[in-house]
Amino acid sequence: NAGVTQTPKFRILKIGQSMTLQCTQDMNHNYMYWYRQDPGMGLKLIYYSVGAGITDKGEVPNGYNVSRSTTEDFPLRLELAAPSQTSVYFCASSALDRGSGQYFGPGTRLTVT
Amino acid sequence: DAKTTQPTSMDCAEGRAANLPCNHSTISGNEYVYWYRQIHSQGPQYIIHGLKNNETNEMASLIITEDRKSSTLILPHATLRDTAVYYCTNTGTASKLTFGTGTRLQVML
Numbered sequence: 637n638a639g640v641t642q643t644p645k646f647r648i649l650k651i652g653q654s655m656t657l658q659c660t661q662d663m664n665h666n667y668m669y670w671y672r673q674d675p676g677m678g679l680k681l682i683y684y685s686v687g688a689g690i691t692d693k694g695e696v697p698n699g700y701n702v703s704r705s706t707t708e709d710f711p712l713r714l715e716l717a718a719p720s721q722t723s724v725y726f727c728a729s730s731a732l733d734r735g736s737g738q739y740f741g742p743g744t745r746l747t748v749t
Numbered sequence: 750d751a752k753t754t755q756p757t758s759m760d761c762a763e764g765r766a767a768n769l770p771c772n773h774s775t776i777s778g779n780e781y782v783y784w785y786r787q788i789h790s791q792g793p794q795y796i797i798h799g800l801k802n803n804e805t806n807e808m809a810s811l812i813i814t815e816d817r818k819s820s821t822l823i824l825p826h827a828t829l830r831d832t833a834v835y836y837c838t839n840t841g842t843a844s845k846l847t848f849g850t851g852t853r854l855q856v857m858l
Binding site for chain 1: 795797844
């Protein structure tokens with residue numbers, strides 16, 4: 637199993653540009669999550685999904701959108717990028733909502749200038 | 750949000766057991782204890798979780814006190830590759846996962 641994969645690994649955006657961060661998992665997990673981690677800080681939940689077709693906002697959803705058309709894929713869309721969105725973005729998945737760990741991807745390092 | 754307290758940093762000699770403590774001051778009855786680690790610039794890595802009983806897997810052992818207010822992660826034979834920041838947390842649902850500042854474990858030769 638590849639686990640959770642994310643693309644791209646690095647990206648530089650100009651202010652106002654848009655992009656989609658891709659996330660795929662091959663563990664057949666229903667639950668998927670997007671986090672951002674600013675330097676020296678903890679994780680902040682952006683959006684999560686409990687299954688295909690179902691998404692919900694996390695702690696910091698403004699400026700982002702998600703969709704979940706399949707169990708495997710959970711892309712994160714950034715519209716009108718701003719410098720405040722400079723961060724490392726992690727996608728994760730878990731088998732259960734309770735009593736199971738989350739498995740994280742390697743991250744996408746995004747810089748908005 | 751989970752309120753946990755961990756030492757800022759710890760050192761451990763390679764080959765020795767690393768015992769990382771955590772206080773879970775606000776844990777409630779239905780919340781699991783989780784441990785994760787993050788090696789520099791990588792994604793967080795799930796290590797182990799438990800509810801009430803002690804747990805062991807291929808990576809580590811987890812000891813939870815009877816009142817569940819504290820836990821200890823044990824890496825039985827630490828290696829240089831175990832150098833990382835270790836996070837403990839407690840949550841009832843995965844969507845509420847939060848990390849504190851963690852313990853920076855340095856494994857030394």
